[in-house]
Amino acid sequence: MSTRDLFTLRNSHFRIGVGLTAAILIVTAIGGFIVLPFAQPWVQFANVWDAICSAAGVPQRVASVTAPEQSKRLSEVVLTSNTLARPSQEAIGRGATLAQRCAICHGPTGISRADSPNLAGQYAAVIYKQLHDFRSGARTNAVMSPFAVNLTDQEIADLSNYYAYLPRLPAYHPTPQLPKPNIVIYGAPLRGIAPCGACHGSLDNKTGSPWLEGQSEAYMKAQLQAFATGERRNDISQQMRNIARAMTPQEIEAAAAYYASQPPDVVKAVD
Amino acid sequence: MLANRKLILAHFWLAFAVFGVALTLGAWQMFIRSPIGTWLSDPELYYRSLTAHGTVMGYVFPTLVAMGFGYAIAESALEQRLVGVRWAWTGFGLIVAGSIMAVIPIALGRASVLYTFYPPLIGNVFYYLGVVLVVVGSWIWVALMSLNLRIWRKAHPGAPVPLAMFANVAGSYLWAWTAVGAALELLLQIIPVAAGLKNTIDAGLARIFFSWTLHAIVYFWLMPTYIAYYTIVPRAIGGRVYSDSMARISFILFLVVAMPIGMHHTFADPMVGAGFKFIHSTFTALVALPTLLTVFTICASVEIAARLRGGRGMFGWIRALPWDNPMMLALAFSFVMLGFGGAGGLINMSYQLDASIHNTQWITGHFHLIFGGAIVIMYFAIAYDLWPHLTGRELIDVRLIRTQLWLWFIGMIVTTFPWHWVGILGMPRRMAYFDFGDPAIAPQALSVTFSAIGGFILLTSGLMFIVILARGMRAPQVDAGPYRFAIAVHQPKTVPVALNTHALWVALMIALTLTNYGYPILNLALSSGTSVPAVYVGAQ
Incomplete structure (x- = not known):
């Protein structure tokens, strides 16, 4: 027998195979696109076509919804790894x-x-x-x-x-190097705090995150506190606010003091 | 004796060598994030290791086993010379080149994106190109399997294709089509971004492409295992295949329904409509069917062996089975793990139940139990069964083989059962370490410790496996005779064309892919504003 005998309605395997597959598809499609949408009492559909479009995931623009008013301006900077690449x-x-x-x-x-x-x-x-x-x-x-x-x-x-x-120079008032506190090495997994270095350069650098070695202790502490209180809010997707809010005051002090005491040459050369 | 022993051995040895490395990484990962390890000061190392473990275990190892086994089947089941040996070596070479190309950026920490890629994370372009080479290498194998079957058909018009080859080619077609999803994701979405041609990516569309691959790939991994169930085990324990037709129907069903179900991996993703999720969920339930058919047929086949050995009674025959035969042992272990893993899978495919275990350690436990357990233990069995035919030497130490299989079974249960449990308790997956000092998760420390111990049992068993095979290369020479497959109670004289060819079922597979994936893909591909900035790994 050749494939010509296969793809014909005379072949019972073809009839059963294709028929069953199509039947299952149709039944599940009716279930997924019509029955189940209407089975949700908390959603109202204008008609069947509306329900089908909703279940299919057709993007819908809802005219009556307006974006919530922001009391403060949010950052609009778009950064990619190509931003500012290769300056003249x-x-x-x-x-x-x-x-x-x-x-x-x-x-x-x-x-x-x-x-x-x-x-x-x-x-x-x-x-x-x-x-x-x-x-x-x-x-x-x-x-x-x-x-x-x-x-x-x-x-x-x-x-x-x-x-x-510019070359990375030591801080103006260098202090003796402090040992790494746990909050810097490990973060705090249960509070959603990643190790600082996962973004800030010593392990990896995420675009837009500064390296921190040798920065002023007072400055870093003030920024962490500003993130924690929500006074500073230009971090993308609240990344730093979420972290700073979960940090204890002691951890904020320890992290700021540690980074202030580090020479800048320990920054991982990732650029 | 098989004619292309070097080719098959090369595939197996490379597969098991990379398996050994990836297994060691896996055991280290279990240890380092358990309470008995100390926290990593650089969690990036964990993700580096995880990427290597997943890439090897997901793409390289099972593909090489399927290919090596496929060549052995083509030669022995069809009883003809393998056509395209030079191409087969080319495919193997591509896999070697691709693996090396992928592993270098991983080792350098430039591609810690995990084997599932997770866009918008973007790693070094050579990692993805390496994976593409591995897939292209395996496609050569697909073409060769199809070609060799075609040649055989010409020489034997109308004759029933031997079951092993029928299933083998079904598996190769499934792989050819399912790999297209990941290939589209890599070529259209990820590689242009990784190469610097674009810096945004449609992560939702990329995930849909990947789900196209990500579920059916499991059935591609499963194919050698099912072929071994049907065509090796009954012969090895002195039984017969209960039904040749049932076997063919099972493989055909895998071909049709393994493909259009991948979106059960994206239940928590917002870019897919709920209606499509429901369809995929239903079709996922259908894929249990060929497995249930297989369990039934194999149990019946095994019962035949037991009754031939004098077993009596409703269940008394079970005692009469050759339990000291490694094949019997491997099959029993595989079925137990398949049973538990399959039951867990039914939870994963249910839209609502999935919500409670999504992205938890339950999932990791599930796929290790199914793949690492039920599937890989049969890869061991395949290797043990084929080895004398490949080396011309006997595997003498049967006791060691049995110990190895026992350890793998025990290790996998000890590893994955606690894994499932902590998943139900809500422990997330893909974490480099957990703070077990915190009262919220302190009670889970014991389960995770057991799991890590299981990891080391698995490592021991895996290394034993490699040692057994290596020792088998130096054992006394024997004539293993021709390699044979199990025969059925009623060996087919003629088979209906639908059960002897793949065309109808491949057509249905493609049609269902179009119905179940077409709209979600087009919807995202044609919508604007669905892309997000890429997040580059290991680069500023």
Whole structure:
């Protein structure tokens, strides 16, 4: 027998095989697309076609629903790993000129003498995101916001590339290196806290997360507290707020003190 | 004696060598996240190991076993020279090259995305290209199986295709089609992003493509096991296959209903409509049918052996079975694990019940029990049965073989039963460590410790298996004779064309794929705004 004898209604295997398969498909389709949608008393359908579309997962636009009002601005920065990749020498040069106005707080070499963040050798995507957020108002600071508000997109990109280009120098007031606290090494699995280094550079770097070694202890503590209280809210999907809220005050202090005591050359070279 | 022994041995040895490595990684993973291990200071190492374990155990190991066994079947069941030996070596070479290409980025920590890929996580492009090479290598095998059967058919027009080859080719067609899902995901979605051509990915669509592969691949893994149930075990214990037709119907059913059911993996995903989830759930229930048919037929076949050995009574014949025969032992263990694993599977496929165990350790326990347990123990049996025919030497130490099988069975039960239990209690999967000091999960510490001990029993058994095979290469030479498969009580003289060819069932498989996957795929592919930024692993 050839396949011509196979695919014919005269062949009982063909009739039974195809018939049964089609019957099961039709019955399950009626069950899944018509019977079960109407079996949900809490959902109202205009007609059968409406129920079928709903069960099939047809995207629907509901006109009457408006996005909830946000009392504060949220970050609108889109970061990908290609953001700011391969800067030109000109861009870095322009950034250097612009950075003169930052030096009063962040230091002429990108190392702060006050408790402002050190920027020398920070990931470009980090500076790019924070400047955008300061400009849009997603992040606010009495000193920083006025500086950021007049920057153009080009200027933000140039500044980011310039600071990323600078060599990573030790902190201005280095302190003796502290041992790693548990919260930094392991996080706290039951509270949903990942090890800091999983995003912040020593194990892996997630785009938009800064490396923290040698930053000011007071600054990091203040930021963690601001995340915990919700005062700072420009983290994507509440990543840092969820972590900071779950941290104890002692853990916040220990993590800030530990990172402040680290030399920047321990940052894993992932870039 | 088989003519292409080197080819088959190369497949088996590579399969078991990578299995040994992946098994060691698995045992380490069990240990490190149990209360007896100390927490890793770099959890990324765990995911690196997990990716390697899954990639080897999911893609490389079972594919090589199916291929090696497939070549042996083509040669011995069809009793003709294997056509395309050079192509077969090319396929093997592609798998070697692909495995090396994939494993280097994993070892460097550049591809810790787990073997299920999990977009929008994106690893190094060479990892994915390596997996593609492995799949392409296996497709050569699919083509060769089909070709060799075609040649045999020409020489034997109208004759019944030997059951082993019929099932083997059914398995190869199932693999060819089910691998298309992951291939589409890799080629259309992931590789362009990993290569830097795009930086966003439609994670929902990618997951649907993967579900296309992810359930039927289990039945591809299962095929050698079922072929062994039907065509090796009855012969090895001195019985007959109870029904040749029932066997063919089982394999045909796998071909038709193994494919359009993968969305039961995406019950918790929002991008698939509930109606399609219901259809997939129902078809998943249907896939129990060929397994139930098989259990019935094999039990009947085994009963024949027992009664031929003088067994009497309603259940008294069970005592008359050759329990010291490794094949009998492997079959019994495999059935017990298949029973428990299958029962768990019925829970996974139920939309509502799935909600309570979704993404918990229950799932990990389930697929280890089914694949690592019921399936892999029969891979051992296949290797033991074929080895004398491949090496021309006898496997003398039957007692050691029995111990190895016992240890694998005990190890798998000790590993997976507590795993299921902590899953019900809500323990999530894919975690590098747990804080058992916390009162919320402290009571689970004991179960997880048992599970880790089970992991080491499995490691011991796995290494014993490799030692037995290695010693078998140096045992005294024997003439093992031609390799034969079990014959049926009523050996078929003629078989209806539908049960002797695959075309109708392949057509139904493709048709059901279109009905059950067509709309969800098109819906996402044609919608805009469904992509998200890629998250690159190990890169800034």
